[in-house]
Amino acid sequence: MMRPSALAMAATLTLTTAALVPAAASAHAGAPPRDPTAIGYGGAVSTVDPTATAVGLEVLRRGGNAVDAAVAAAATLGVTEPFSAGIGGGGFFVYYDAGQRRVHTIDGRESGPAAMTEDIFVDPADGLPYDFQEARVSGLSVGTPGTLATWEAAAGRWGTRSLRSLLAPAAGVAERGFAVDATFRQQIADNAAAFGQFDSTRELYLPGGAPPAVGSTQRNPDLADTYRLIAERGTGVFYRGPVGADLVRTVRRPPVAEHPTGTWTYPIRPGGLTREDLAGYRLRFPAPTRSVYRGLDVYGMSTPSSGGTAVGEALNILERTDLSRVPTIQALHQYAEATALSFADRNRYVGAYTPQPVLNKLISDAWAGQRACQIDPAHALVKPVPPGDINASGCTPVAVGGPVEDGQSTTNLTVADRWGNVVEYTLTIEQTGGNAMVVPGRGFLLNNEMTDFNFTPTQGSAPDPNLPGPNKRPRSSMSPTIVLKDGRPFLALGSPGGATIITTVLQVLINRIDLGMTLPEAMAAPRASQRNSAGIQSEPAFHLRYGPGLTELGHSFAADVAELGAATAIEFRPGGSLIATAEPARRGGGAAGVVRPRR
């Protein structure tokens, strides 16, 4: 499928993957390393995937900066982590500019189509909300993707390389292929019924009707072509050209197979996204959220993500107790109470259009005082806790709780360069596998981000800030976070995991800052998530170790989950060394690397 012009262009690119990504034939022997921790100098990259990390490191080695490396690594994740990330989706890019000593953000979240109505996920036949999977695997769930625009803007504003050269390594990986690992195979197996409904998806990911074998070579020549077409002709081919036309056609006329593989019980509904929606897509560049935690400046993502305010509010509540001086169970009790309170407020108040004064209040120390006053060190609050009354001045909750959401998709990467610039970037297509439709001939999956809206109002008689609307962006939990100490980077981290992203980021922060752990220990420690529901959701190891003590304080536990999150992080040490970390085990383990390893 490769066009001759694209072939010619590929040969002229300065950066190729030939040296760093093994050809398919030797994929096993020369595969890049999968180390969860790397310590050294000169820049670092941490992602969930060894190939993406290797691509990012190579960009740094050749003199690119953190933004260049982040874009090249993200484009590679679009190939090797296609069920979590890609040009069919969106995300939030947080950048610390060492020259300006300033944190910038890009909101590349998917936007609702202009035709989106508040009741888009309500079945006109019976007035009831669609089942989640019915809404997900449809054209209705697709928002205008912001990922490609994010890469272009980041590279253009802060990078030193052309988008064209940054797409080249990923195109090479897509063309040559990479070895299928157990996680990749499992993500397909989990989606086999949905993927089997569409010829385009099935051809790519269900060869011969089944998920590819572990160790086999996965190629995506259509995506290689798409990346090269964009490299050659610019992002207009996506937002205003032939790739966009194919995307819109897929949404409006889902490419349902004549003879599907597997059973899908729901009708596959078309969506209303138009070429005008694509052409009208605009990035936003909101100021980051900022909260001060024990003297550290914590920068996060503002709306439409709830990540920055929810993390900030919980930290402000936690700051009122010296967690390093109380027993671990008490620290974890405070953690669970703080997140329950902060989720209640997030559900009530945070959506795409929350006014800035409300966001400011939620992330203020005064508000933390109004909320923390309810925490009893000896006994857990009854969940769900009500949200606070934003107009009150005392310790006054109001009625009605909120829903619980979680998810497993999405991916995160952390990059630092030798100049001290830092990128923390979370990108997603929402569920693992997005809406299950590969755009025919283009090689990428579409997002189902619109299902991050609440399908029906969740806040009783109070307004719900996260209902669908025309051109509106659904609330996110993605929490790319950069922590500064005395104005210089100290820690950068983020994770996938739906609403559990917020608690994972918080837990790694308090593990590292308060509970005496090193960064690799803080990442590996067992996780738990209290998002204002009756039971704490936890990994089995957490439940085993801390369950009895927390139960004694009145906490309940929901059913265990195998894992929470798949984080990446970098710590900046005095003297200039870097500790890059990824997951040692979750999601099959991630890959951290540094430009010059410490001897």
Ligand code: GLU
């Ligand atoms: N769509 C989710 C969000 O924006 C992320 C999905 C996930 O991590 O599972 O919050």
